[in-house]
Amino acid sequence: MNPSSVKPLTALYLIPVGLSDVELHMVLPQHNLLLVSHIKHFIVENVRSARRFLKKCDRNIDIDSITFFELNRHTPPQDIPSMLQPLQQGQPMGVISEAGCPAVADPGADVVAIAQQLQLKVIPLVGPSSILMGLMASGFNGQSFAFVGYLPIDAAKRTACLKEMEHRIVRDNQTQIFIETPYRNNTLVAEVCKVMPQHIKLCIATDITGPTQSIVTRGVKQWLNHLPNLNKVPTIFLLYK
Numbered sequence: 001m002n003p004s005s006v007k008p009l010t011a012l013y014l015i016p017v018g019l020s021d022v023e024l025h026m027v028l029p030q031h032n033l034l035l036v037s038h039i040k041h042f043i044v045e046n047v048r049s050a051r052r053f054l055k056k057c058d059r060n061i062d063i064d065s066i067t068f069f070e071l072n073r074h075t076p077p078q079d080i081p082s083m084l085q086p087l088q089q090g091q092p093m094g095v096i097s098e099a100g101c102p103a104v105a106d107p108g109a110d111v112v113a114i115a116q117q118l119q120l121k122v123i124p125l126v127g128p129s130s131i132l133m134g135l136m137a138s139g140f141n142g143q144s145f146a147f148v149g150y151l152p153i154d155a156a157k158r159t160a161c162l163k164e165m166e167h168r169i170v171r172d173n174q175t176q177i178f179i180e181t182p183y184r185n186n187t188l189v190a191e192v193c194k195v196m197p198q199h200i201k202l203c204i205a206t207d208i209t210g211p212t213q214s215i216v217t218r219g220v221k222q223w224l225n226h227l228p229n230l231n232k233v234p235t236i237f238l239l240y241k
Contacts, residue, residue: 006034008092009123012084012115013039014102015094016127017053019234020210024056027128027209033057035125036094041086043069043111044096053096071107080111087120099234101129105149105179130236131177134205137215138175140240145175151188162195169200169241176239185230189237193224196239203238206230 015036018027025033037058044050047068054061069083087093095102095111101124102108115122131147146168152158165176180188192202203217217238 006031006038008035008038009121010087010090010092011121011123012087012112013092013094014108014112014122014124015096016101016125016129017097017099019099019128019130019208020213022209022211029126032125032127037061039092039094040065041067041069041091041093042096043071043083043093043108045072045098045107046070049098050096071111073107075107077110081114083111084115084118084120087115088118099130101127104129104131105147128209130179130205130208130234133208134203134215134236134238135175135177137205138203138238138240139217140175140201140203140238141173142175144173145177147177149178150180151178158191159195162192165239166196166200169239173241178237180235180237182230182232182234185233185235186227189223189230190227192237192239193220193227196220199241201240203240204228204230204235205238206233206235208234208236210234 013035015032016028018024036054042050047070050068051063054063071080071083084093095108097106097108103112112122135142135145148165151161168174169176189204196202198219198221200220201217202220202223203215205215207213208215
């Protein structure tokens, strides 16, 4: 593909990032890699990692000519609308998450919502999603599923949340998907296996797209007898019957 043939529209591009430390051409289309070199304004979760990602896309990118707006959980809501000024002035913009797809379990959703309210064009680009890739490989129901994000830290509330997911699995025939901060993975998986009844299955998907990728579905009783060490390993969890 000729780089000069890739010209961005006046739109907010949602630019996926790799989930693991592999060559970008293995997980992202060439179109994405070429497109970013034509965008000069980015809304990012972390400026440092975004700069690193752009350099991996194209080592010839002039990083110093790019404007970054940082959007994370510490950003005051009133500061978000002004980030879209370049787009409103006719310039393409990009949204970059820390990993995976922007605006999915990601603060980028806030700026996308504002762009939609302002009737600005929003274009999602193709890229890896741990949620969908985990679901694809789990063997669970892909027709009806729910991503519930992070479970409560409070033990009683977390148990109640797990019980609610069990009800949804049984009542609605719905796959339940959730994540945890990597250093709390081991505690969480042990609790899941103790709280869930034996007929429930748990899929543990780790390091998706990475060199140590593992996506394994077992009954909770099997997992309880052989708990894996998931400490600090990027992991997504799925439950079904």
